[in-house]
Amino acid sequence: MMQSRELTSSLRNLPKCTNRRNQHTVWSLSKPCATSKERVIVMSQQVVFKKNKWLPYILLAPQIVITIVFFFWPAITSLRLALYRTTPFGDRTFFVGSQNFQRLFASPQYQRSLITTLMFSASVTLLGVAISLCIALLLNQAVRGRTVYRTAILWPYGVALPISGILWMFMMHPTFGIVPYFFEGIIDFNFDWILNGNAAMLLVILTAIWTNLGYNVAFFLAGLQAIPKSLQEAALVDGATSLKAIRYITLPLLSPTTFFLLVMNVVYSLFDTFGLIDAVTKGGPGNATEILIYKAYKDGIISLNLGSSAAQSVILMVLATLLTVFQFGFIERKVSY
Amino acid sequence: MVITGCIFTILKEGNLSGGMDYRLPITVTHSHKLDLYCLHKIIRGRVVLVYQDFRIRGGISVRFSSKNLVALVVLTVILAGASVANAKTQIDFWFSLGGQLGETVQQLVTDFNNSQDEFEVVAFFRGAYAESMTAAIAAYRAGNAPHILQVYEVGTQTMLLSGAIYPVYQLMEEQGIEIDWDDFVSAVYAYYTHEGDLYSLPFNSSSPIFFYNRDIFEAAGLDPDRPPQTWQEVEEYSRQIIESGAAHYGFTTGWPAWVQLETMHAWHGLPFASQGNGFDGLDVELLINGEFGMKHMSALARWQEEGIFHYGGRGDSANWIFMNEDAAMMPHSSALIGSMKQSGLNWDAAMLPHWGEPYPMTNTIIGGATLWVLKGHSEEEYRGVAEFLNFVAQPEQQAWWHKQTGYVPITNSAAAILEAEGHFEKEPYQRIAIDQLNYSDPTPDTKGLRLGNFVEIRNVVEEEMENIFAGNKSVEDGLNDAVKRANQLLEEFAEMYQ
Numbered sequence: 001m002m003q004s005r006e007l008t009s010s011l012r013n014l015p016k017c018t019n020r021r022n023q024h025t026v027w028s029l030s031k032p033c034a035t036s037k038e039r040v041i042v043m044s045q046q047v048v049f050k051k052n053k054w055l056p057y058i059l060l061a062p063q064i065v066i067t068i069v070f071f072f073w074p075a076i077t078s079l080r081l082a083l084y085r086t087t088p089f090g091d092r093t094f095f096v097g098s099q100n101f102q103r104l105f106a107s108p109q110y111q112r113s114l115i116t117t118l119m120f121s122a123s124v125t126l127l128g129v130a131i132s133l134c135i136a137l138l139l140n141q142a143v144r145g146r147t148v149y150r151t152a153i154l155w156p157y158g159v160a161l162p163i164s165g166i167l168w169m170f171m172m173h174p175t176f177g178i179v180p181y182f183f184e185g186i187i188d189f190n191f192d193w194i195l196n197g198n199a200a201m202l203l204v205i206l207t208a209i210w211t212n213l214g215y216n217v218a219f220f221l222a223g224l225q226a227i228p229k230s231l232q233e234a235a236l237v238d239g240a241t242s243l244k245a246i247r248y249i250t251l252p253l254l255s256p257t258t259f260f261l262l263v264m265n266v267v268y269s270l271f272d273t274f275g276l277i278d279a280v281t282k283g284g285p286g287n288a289t290e291i292l293i294y295k296a297y298k299d300g301i302i303s304l305n306l307g308s309s310a311a312q313s314v315i316l317m318v319l320a321t322l323l324t325v326f327q328f329g330f331i332e333r334k335v336s337y
Numbered sequence: 338m339v340i341t342g343c344i345f346t347i348l349k350e351g352n353l354s355g356g357m358d359y360r361l362p363i364t365v366t367h368s369h370k371l372d373l374y375c376l377h378k379i380i381r382g383r384v385v386l387v388y389q390d391f392r393i394r395g396g397i398s399v400r401f402s403s404k405n406l407v408a409l410v411v412l413t414v415i416l417a418g419a420s421v422a423n424a425k426t427q428i429d430f431w432f433s434l435g436g437q438l439g440e441t442v443q444q445l446v447t448d449f450n451n452s453q454d455e456f457e458v459v460a461f462f463r464g465a466y467a468e469s470m471t472a473a474i475a476a477y478r479a480g481n482a483p484h485i486l487q488v489y490e491v492g493t494q495t496m497l498l499s500g501a502i503y504p505v506y507q508l509m510e511e512q513g514i515e516i517d518w519d520d521f522v523s524a525v526y527a528y529y530t531h532e533g534d535l536y537s538l539p540f541n542s543s544s545p546i547f548f549y550n551r552d553i554f555e556a557a558g559l560d561p562d563r564p565p566q567t568w569q570e571v572e573e574y575s576r577q578i579i580e581s582g583a584a585h586y587g588f589t590t591g592w593p594a595w596v597q598l599e600t601m602h603a604w605h606g607l608p609f610a611s612q613g614n615g616f617d618g619l620d621v622e623l624l625i626n627g628e629f630g631m632k633h634m635s636a637l638a639r640w641q642e643e644g645i646f647h648y649g650g651r652g653d654s655a656n657w658i659f660m661n662e663d664a665a666m667m668p669h670s671s672a673l674i675g676s677m678k679q680s681g682l683n684w685d686a687a688m689l690p691h692w693g694e695p696y697p698m699t700n701t702i703i704g705g706a707t708l709w710v711l712k713g714h715s716e717e718e719y720r721g722v723a724e725f726l727n728f729v730a731q732p733e734q735q736a737w738w739h740k741q742t743g744y745v746p747i748t749n750s751a752a753a754i755l756e757a758e759g760h761f762e763k764e765p766y767q768r769i770a771i772d773q774l775n776y777s778d779p780t781p782d783t784k785g786l787r788l789g790n791f792v793e794i795r796n797v798v799e800e801e802m803e804n805i806f807a808g809n810k811s812v813e814d815g816l817n818d819a820v821k822r823a824n825q826l827l828e829e830f831a832e833m834y835q
Contacts, residue, residue, distance in 0.1 A: 085832075085833060087498075087499070087833050087834070088474055088495055088499065089474055089477060089478070089499040089500065089501045090474075090478050091499065091500040091501070092833060092834070094833070109822075173657070175649075175657040175658050175661050175663055176657055176661055194648070194649060194650045194654065195648050195650075195803060195806055195807050196807055197807060197809070282651070284650075284651065284799075284800065284803060285650075285800075285803040285804075285807060286800050286801075286803045286804045286807065286809065287800055298796075299793075301467060301468070301471050302467040302792055302793075302796075303790065303792050303793035303796070304470075304471070304474070304495065304792070305790075305793070305829075
């Protein structure tokens with residue numbers, strides 16, 4: 001965050017240097033355009049530990065220990081547990097090999113959960129990013145009270161996801177919600193998310209998008225401000241309409257931000273939305289909103305089927321790993337900077 | 338210069354032989370001195386360390402060095418140890434009742450602690466039933482399980498076969514506490530017995546009863562003193578209520594699976610699952626897609642479509658529909674009586690409706706939770722556990738518990754005390770659950786449910802009920818799918834314990 005803000009402020013004054021802005025590790029602003037003010041943020045200082053060779057390792061140790069205890073150890077335990085079936089109290093344990101996985105993939109419920117997750121994730125990501133982009137484009141224009149709008153749009157991000165789920169649940173509740181109350185008598189507003197699976201899905205998607213809007217918009221705004229105005233102006237002078245300028249100038253130059261946000265939103269919708277589902281629908285009605293992460297929790301913690309839950313966690317782990325590899329591989333190569 | 342700071346307000350509750358205030362001057366370094374002030378007070382007959390602070394005296398450049406801190410930590414440990422040394426034997430009790438019910442549990446525990454001075458029961462609220470059970474399992478596997486754990490009825494089979502429990506009947510026998518098991522309400526007792534012996538002590542037991550709104554009945558031109566007795570009447574009444582515009586819907590339901598399928602099967606003398614509802618063996622199959630299940634669910638599905646019935650979600654979430662006077666009737670747990678009293682509605686309650694001939698009218702089954710004793714503690718501690726459970730089962734405590742919460746008293750003598758006090762004349766609806774449970778002697782099909790993976794099975798049944806009510810599946814498909822999925826779970830459970 002910090003980096004990008006400094007970056008943005010410096011780049012506004014230094015349009016010629018923009019082509020270097022994403023070379024994180026080595027970027028330093030080239031001399032001719034760096035004024036004394038900007039020189040402060042010039043980075044890439046290599047610290048060398050000459051005296052004490054162990055010091056860097058000691059400094060790193062807390063982070064490494066935390067990573068091992070809270071990430072690697074549970075991950076390895078899950079891997080091991082996924083190969084066993086065990087009674088809740090652990091008094092009987094059977095090695096079953098890949099049976100937990102076979103049962104999962106053969107189970108219609110798990111297949112449904114996969115599809116549900118796909119729908120949920122795709123909607124939250126694509127809609128969320130698209131809406132945020134529109135809002136960011138609007139907020140990037142010189143309108144009166146822009147700061148107020150910007151602040152307002154950031155607010156929802158400050159609300160914890162389960163809380164915003166409860167907020168929306170109250171607003172949309174078929175019995176006492178304010179939204180059905182307003183629509184009553186005007187149109188036949190039937191949004192019974194307690195029984196109707198599609199309505200429930202829509203509700204959690206909306207809530208997930210709304211809560212993450214601030215985050216997305218903030219990144220888009222930062223990205224937009226990094227795009228030199230001169231390019232836009234040049235296009236407009238050449239006779240492009242403002243829509244065309246957005247299409248051919250802004251969007252391509254914004255693509256690193258867009259891609260970053262796409263990946264972040266996929267991760268968000270896959271893993272962070274657990275609290276939302278738990279607070280609002282608990283996976284129901286039927287299994288309509290039972291996404292993978294919630295199913296892993298439900299099978300493990302509520303139903304005490306630890307083997308299956310561990311197998312589901314392993315699948316999620318693989319998924320997360322693939323996403324990361326994809327992010328690093330794809331973003332670095334395919335997105336034009 | 339003096340630096341002061343408060344370490345703890347209450348460090349550790351203990352049972353020292355007398356109260357005291359003291360100051361411990363400790364030389365930390367040659368120039369710095371550390372004083373530790375402790376203040377003990379006698380609260381309710383016990384000595385409690387209420388205040389402790391420290392001062393560091395010395396030169397101006399007083400800094401917290403590691404030495405200071407180590408000295409502090411060492412001191413704290415010594416003091417904590419000293420206060421624990423003479424403490425009462427502590428019994429850990431994990432429970433899952435929140436809000437007003439939770440306060441009632443704490444009150445019960447305090448009453449026990451004040452009634453004797455050997456044991457100290459400490460009650461911890463550990464979240465919802467599923468969470469506290471998971472936490473207790475983790476604690477058990479790590480070797481520090483609580484002594485007493487409150488487990489919901491759907492966890493009974495898991496607990497029973499866990500190998501981690503100390504059966505209550507055995508505990509009482511070995512501790513020489515005589516309990517008249519025949520005095521227990523049979524529908525409650527039967528649910529938690531295994532081969533004739535009680536394995537966990539019933540704590541909070543309720544049964545579904547039929548709540549209705551007197552104002553809506555009157556507005557619809559119905560007699561509020563004559564609630565519906567059959568499901569046919571429920572339909573009739575609902576039509577009249579909807580047509581008169583007195584409410585949007587006829588009725589809704591709390592706890593869909595427990596009320597509409599588990600209880601309804603027992604109420605009509607029918608099995609919910611094979612093998613005597615799972616009491617007689619592990620090769621169990623669900624029987625809810627039989628003739629009765631189809632009939633009842635078809636009626637509900639048809640009524641949902643017509644607006645006579647309105648599905649309001651699982652657990653307690655349908656309450657809003659009734660509280661908001663959108664629906665006139667709602668079968669729900671008798672434990673809801675407490676909330677009903679505070680609701681400001683003009684409500685009343687009656688026995689559950691019945692389909693009539695050819696089905697017999699038998700008894701309802703309970704829901705709620707029991708207290709399980711876990712293995713791995715000392716003889717002395719188990720003596721305390723037995724004393725506490727005995728205290729809970731006393732008629733006076735049960736009568737008090739019932740009045741506070743609406744859960745049914747677990748012994749007949751407790752009911753007799755309430756009767757003698759005229760409690761049921763003042764609050765006749767408090768009697769309904771007890772009457773239903775005692776309506777007939779429990780048959781093998783109506784004494785309770787003993788299914789493995791029951792938590793998941795109830796979820797599965799409710800999911801399929803939702804699919805039926807939403808119109809995603811036909812009644813037949815929905816029930817068949819529920820049975821198929823549940824049987825799979827039962828089979829998986831049996832595999833592990835054979």
